[in-house]
Amino acid sequence: MDITLVTGDNPGPYTGAGNNTYLIPGDTPTLIDAATGKASHLAGLARALGSAALAQVLVTHAHPDHADGCDPIAARWPEAVFRKMPWPDRDRRQALICQPLADGDMVAAGNGALRAVHTPGHAPDHLCFYEETGGTLFSADLVVLGSSVVIPSSGGGNLADYLTSLQKIRDLDPLRMLPAHGPAIEAPREVIDGYLEHRRRREDQIIDAMRSGARRPDAIVARLYQNLRAELQLLARESVLAHLVKLQGEKRACQRGDDWELV
Ligand SMILES: [Zn+2]
Structure with a gap:
């Protein structure tokens, strides 16, 4: 083609x-x-x-x-x-x-x-x-x-x-x-494997941040990303929220008001 x-x-x-x-x-x-x-x-x-x-x-x-x-x-x-x-x-x-x-x-x-x-x-x-x-x-x-x-x-x-x-x-x-x-x-397979691994790592980091007291998406973003450019702040928050919703779907996290907690 x-x-x-x-x-x-x-x-x-x-x-x-x-x-x-x-x-x-x-x-x-x-x-x-x-x-x-x-x-x-x-x-x-x-x-x-x-x-x-x-x-x-x-x-x-x-x-x-x-x-x-x-x-x-x-x-x-x-x-x-x-x-x-x-x-x-x-x-x-x-x-x-x-x-x-x-x-x-x-x-x-x-x-x-x-x-x-x-x-x-x-x-x-x-x-x-x-x-x-x-x-x-x-x-x-x-x-x-x-x-x-x-x-x-x-x-x-x-x-x-x-x-x-x-x-x-x-x-x-x-x-x-x-x-x-x-x-x-x-090399699609390598790149996809890298993506899957990146998401697994990110999920572990989010769980760690929650274990050490972060309850809200913004607090988790602050622990995960250092020196984040202002225009990317919103994207980072969406990404963290996406992980929280996934964890919720797997009954590993739940939302109470604005706070998120591990189950
Ligand atoms: Zn698009």
């Missing part, structure tokens, strides 16, 4: 160097993710398409850096079809109506086909797209090389689901992953 990287050109604290979108040319010219709709992204997409017309956009999930480009792309390529797994609350941000995708759906793309793989956790509607013949997985926000992925616990994130999704992709055993942020991942 022939793949061209088209950068979203939207760098920022949450997006790193900006979003990667991928164009698959061929009989069904397909774009993976819509980024944010910046003029420079649309220009890059037009250059990558050349004389071809965009047939389809597969949106990995409804977060703004993946989906806000849908309306501007639809305005410029009105014949393109947009598909994603529904997340009704968030999908309303777009005027556009997407065709619904479900886990296991096969979609023609380029000169081949992609399989939708539901991988919730970072977002409830999160899909990866798998190209079986070449072993390439478009992995969206499942993992980012050299960083960790935010589980927005108060905005549809779920850590238990996320760990199950990591395991699901580990079992799928792709040869390489093309993420929505950062460079291509040529």
